[in-house]
Amino acid sequence: MKLLGVISGVICAFGLAAQTPPPSAAQTPPSSILANFDKVVIMVGDEKITAGQLEQIIDALPEQSRVRARGANKREFAEQVIRMKLMAQEARKRKLDQKSAVKVQVQLQVDNALANALYQELAADTKIDEATERKYYDEHKGDFEQARARHILIRMKGSPVPVAAGKPDLTEEESLAKTKELRAKLIAGADFAAMAKTESDDSGSGANGGDLGTFGRGRMVPEFDQIAFTLPVGQISEPVKTRFGYHLIKVEQRDAKTFDELKPEIEKRLRPDMAKKSLDDMRKSAQVTLDESYFAAPAPPAPAAPAAK
Numbered sequence: 001m002k003l004l005g006v007i008s009g010v011i012c013a014f015g016l017a018a019q020t021p022p023p024s025a026a027q028t029p030p031s032s033i034l035a036n037f038d039k040v041v042i043m044v045g046d047e048k049i050t051a052g053q054l055e056q057i058i059d060a061l062p063e064q065s066r067v068r069a070r071g072a073n074k075r076e077f078a079e080q081v082i083r084m085k086l087m088a089q090e091a092r093k094r095k096l097d098q099k100s101a102v103k104v105q106v107q108l109q110v111d112n113a114l115a116n117a118l119y120q121e122l123a124a125d126t127k128i129d130e131a132t133e134r135k136y137y138d139e140h141k142g143d144f145e146q147a148r149a150r151h152i153l154i155r156m157k158g159s160p161v162p163v164a165a166g167k168p169d170l171t172e173e174e175s176l177a178k179t180k181e182l183r184a185k186l187i188a189g190a191d192f193a194a195m196a197k198t199e200s201d202d203s204g205s206g207a208n209g210g211d212l213g214t215f216g217r218g219r220m221v222p223e224f225d226q227i228a229f230t231l232p233v234g235q236i237s238e239p240v241k242t243r244f245g246y247h248l249i250k251v252e253q254r255d256a257k258t259f260d261e262l263k264p265e266i267e268k269r270l271r272p273d274m275a276k277k278s279l280d281d282m283r284k285s286a287q288v289t290l291d292e293s294y295f296a297a298p299a300p301p302a303p304a305a306p307a308a309k
């Protein structure tokens with residue numbers, strides 16, 4: 001949910017569009033801030049901004065911008081806050097805050113800030129029973145599965161992988177034929193890691209014997225991912241075609257974390273859904289009236305009359 005107000009406009013020019021962070025993204029202010037929470041760090045005319053208030057402004061920013069505003073761009077961010085305050089003060093002197101359109105915008109910003117605060121409170125305080133968590137775990141167990149695998153890549157024409165010095169630019173047919181030849185040698189007992197070092201066109205993993213490390217579902221291209229999570233451990237795959245070329249895959253380990261290990265992650269995933277459900281229930285039980293005639297889709301234009309002959 002986006003926050004429409006707080007520090008939009010001028011501060012957006014700094015690349016820090018205001019937004020309420022999700023409950024999981026809340027940051028603990030640095031210890032230096034906690035120690036000086038009530039210290040006035042900015043004065044704009046008679047208006048004071050304490051370190052604590054500045055932290056609350058920063059907390060309304062997207063996560064990446066919060067890091068910048070607390071780090072290398074801290075001074076620049078302060079200048080943007082000063083500019084915003086100066087402009088707001090001048091606007092009040094000119095009684096712009098009394099204009100009907102501005103009042104509507106201000107009220108909308110207040111309402112949106114309150115809505116965001118409620119959303120965070122619902123997400124943080126909603127009780128999630130273990131039965132719900134276990135049901136989610138059972139239905140999404142595959143999402144948490146991890147595999148450790150090696151591969152050998154034989155590139156083909158059109159592959160985004162560059163041709164290695166001294167190697168031919170194989171056609172798809174030549175690439176497939178070479179991959180099958182290498183697989184036959186592996187089935188006959190050749191060492192997979194040793195072959196990956198000499199034959200694989202993936203220079204990064206090839207130097208490590210084709211080792212791709214441990215990865216979860218969805219981390220690899222779909223064709224590779226499907227094999228990595230279905231191939232029996234220890235077996236060598238048939239040639240697997242991707243846009244990079246043909247692969248031989250050997251899964252060395254595959255496992256999934258237990259429910260207890262994943263419980264904190266499951267709760268983190270469920271909280272936004274539970275908050276949304278609370279909001280949906282609130283909407284269903286609220287007394288809301290819409291003028292359907294006002295919001296009805298406009299009628300399609302009438303077909304043009306045929307031209308007279």
